[in-house]
Amino acid sequence: MPVRxxxxxxxxxxxxxxxxxxxxxxxxxxxxxxxxxxxxxKFSTEFFGTFDTVVSFTAYxxxxxxxxxxxxxxxxxxxxxxxxxxIYNDYEGISNIKAVNEAAGMxxxxxxxxxxxxxxxxxxxxxxxxxxxxxxxxxxxxxWHGYRExxxxxxxxxxxxxxxxxSSASAHTSCDDIEIDRGDSTxxxxxxxxxxxxxxxxxxxxxxxxxxxxxxxxxxSGILNAGGNVAVIGLPPDGREAWSIGVQAPGGGxxxxxxxxxxxxxxxxxxxxxxxxxxxxxxxxxxxxIDPATLYPAKGVKAVTVLHPDSxxxxxxxxxxxxxPYAEARDLMAKHGAEAVWIFEDGRMEMTDGYRRLSKAGKGxxxxxx
Numbered sequence: 152m153p154v155r156x157x158x159x160x161x162x163x164x165x166x167x168x169x170x171x172x173x174x175x176x177x178x179x180x181x182x183x184x185x186x187x188x189x190x191x192x193k194f195s196t197e198f199f200g201t202f203d204t205v206v207s208f209t210a211y212x213x214x215x216x217x218x219x220x221x222x223x224x225x226x227x228x229x230x231x232x233x234x235x236x237x238i239y240n241d242y243e244g245i246s247n248i249k250a251v252n253e254a255a256g257m258x259x260x261x262x263x264x265x266x267x268x269x270x271x272x273x274x275x276x277x278x279x280x281x282x283x284x285x286x287x288x289x290x291x292x293x294x295w296h297g298y299r300e301x302x303x304x305x306x307x308x309x310x311x312x313x314x315x316x317x318s319s320a321s322a323h324t325s326c327d328d329i330e331i332d333r334g335d336s337t338x339x340x341x342x343x344x345x346x347x348x349x350x351x352x353x354x355x356x357x358x359x360x361x362x363x364x365x366x367x368x369x370x371x372s373g374i375l376n377a378g379g380n381v382a383v384i385g386l387p388p389d390g391r392e393a394w395s396i397g398v399q400a401p402g403g404g405x406x407x408x409x410x411x412x413x414x415x416x417x418x419x420x421x422x423x424x425x426x427x428x429x430x431x432x433x434x435x436x437x438x439x440x441i442d443p444a445t446l447y448p449a450k451g452v453k454a455v456t457v458l459h460p461d462s463x464x465x466x467x468x469x470x471x472x473x474x475x476p477y478a479e480a481r482d483l484m485a486k487h488g489a490e491a492v493w494i495f496e497d498g499r500m501e502m503t504d505g506y507r508r509l510s511k512a513g514k515g516x517x518x519x520x521x
Contacts, residue, residue, distance in 0.1 A: 191372070191388055194218040198226055201233040202354045204378030210365070211372040211388050224364040225375060232357035235265055236349055238289070248347050252289065256343030259332060267333055269356045269463075273349060276467040277326035280483065283474040284467045285443045287329060289346030290320040292441060299439070302430035309432040317446040324443070355421055355466025358382050362462070381420045382462050392416070401426055401453040401494050410500075411492070411512035419462035423469040424454035442474050449474040451496055458490040458506065465489065477501065 191211040199205050208225050212218040234242045238249050246262050254260045273286035294312050302309035328341040340347070354377055362375060362382045372385040374394055383394050393414035400408045401424055413420065425438035425448070442449040455472040459465035468489050472480040477493065481503065484491050490505035502510060 193387075193389070196222060201226075201229040202357065202377060204354075206378070207376040209374050210370055210384075212370075217369075220368055221365050221370045221373065224368040224370075225361045228361040228364045229357055229377070232265060232353070232360060235263055236269065236353040236357070238346075238348060248349060251338050251340065252346045255340035255345045257339075259330070259335070259337035259339040261336060262338050264336060265356075265360070266338065267331060267336055269349065269353060270329060270331055270338060270347075271333075272356065272463055272467070273352050274326045274329060274331070276352060276471070279486075280467070280471040280475065282326075282443050283471045284351050285324060285326060286347050286349050286352065287324045287326045287340075287345060288321075288441065288443055289348035290322075290324060290344060291317055291443075291446055292348045292350075292439075293346060294320050295437075295439065295441060299428065299430045299437075302432060306431070309430055311432050311435075311437060314446065321443075321446060351470040352463055352467050354378070354380050355419070356463040358419070358466075359462040379422045379424075380462060380466060383415050383417050383419070386416055396420055398422075398456055398492070410494075411510050413458075413506075413509050413511075415458070415509065418458060418460040419465040420456060420458050421462065421465040421469045422454055422456045423473040425449075425473075426453070440470065440473055451477075452493055453496055454494045455480075456492050457484070458509070459487065 191213055193209065193211050194215065195207070195209040197205050197207050206225075206229060208222060210218055210221045212221060234240075234245050235247050237247050238252060241247075241249060246260055248266065251260045251262065251266075270286065273284070276284040277286065294317055298310060298312055323342040323345045328345060329347070330339040330341060331337075332339075358375060358377050358380045359382065362384060365373065365375075366384065370384055372388050374384065375382045381396060386392065387394060393416045396413045396415060397409040398411040398413065400410045423440060425436075425440060428439035429436050431437070438448045440449050441447065452473050455469050457465045457469040457472060459468060464487065468483065468487060468491075471483055472491055472493065475483065480491070480493070483489075484503055490503045490509070492503075492506050492510070493501045495501070500512070502512075
């Protein structure tokens with residue numbers, strides 16, 4: 152399968168998978184639902200080009216011009232941070248994560264305050280999760296990425312990296328070796344073979360910043376979904392007491408079964424799953440969420456959805472909850488005031504008490520004010 156076709160397939164999964172929102176949206180154009188005179192109207196649209204996913208945005212506004220102001224704030228922030236956090240591409244005038252990787256072992260690299268903030272959050276997550284969330288695991292993830300790309304291009308060439316190859320790549324993968332100087336706004340990777348991969352936190356960080364930009368522009372009610380990273384702003388002004396978010400069955404495509412519905416009045420919901428990026432070798436599927444302790448895909452869980460007031464924190468916690476043993480993951484949720492649901496490979500579903508109260512599947516009737 153050509154790379155561009157495989158990428159398109161992955162994008163299609165990202166559009167439909169994980170969290171299906173109860174809202175209207177139309178690709179490349181706005182959609183609006185008229186309200187009574189003097190009231191706000193509901194507008195929705197989608198755009199692509201940031202973080203390799205489709206971003207859906209819904210907001211209540213007085214008119215199309217006001218909605219466009221909110222949309223511009225969201226799209227500009229998502230685009231700007233996508234370029235800042237990119238590990239594959241260069242952008243004129245931007246010193247991004249790719250530039251930091253290319254300067255590994257050399258002089259510090261001058262970066263934006265957003266990169267400083269994101270990497271500080273990543274280092275905190277590394278310490279907090281015992282290394283389960285590891286932005287310095289880039290060399291190992293690069294090995295897996297290469298094998299996945301080859302398998303996608305030609306299924307007959309599907310192979311799995313050896314432990315020796317992965318172990319060699321993991322020689323310098325500690326976040327403690329990411330040197331940050333907030334005063335000078337610089338980052339340095341201590342060893343030449345270090346590489347950052349910020350996929351476990353960058354999109355959540357960007358969603359949080361985009362929501363903050365939209366609020367600063369005056370948005371009082373809306374919802375943003377970046378490929379399963381969902382952030383809610385305020386209440387819908389149409390009489391509903393909360394936003395309804397449908398949780399799809401793991402591995403489902405468009406129109407697949409909704410296995411749960413949550414009622415949220417704020418905060419973020421982020422899912423980590425084993426069914427969006429993967430390849431198959433000798434009949435075994437290898438997904439993209441790598442356990443730093445084993446250097447192989449984490450086992451036991453199909454998907455985890457985490458609820459937290461901050462999207463960046465929810466992003467990191469969803470990865471940690473997918474990788475860590477269940478008991479440790481539940482303790483981590485409690486520590487951070489997060490709620491979560493786990494869907495295991497054997498079909499079992501486990502929820503925190505707070506999640507259960509928000510969940511139709513858990514027979515809850517409450518609302519999350521986060």
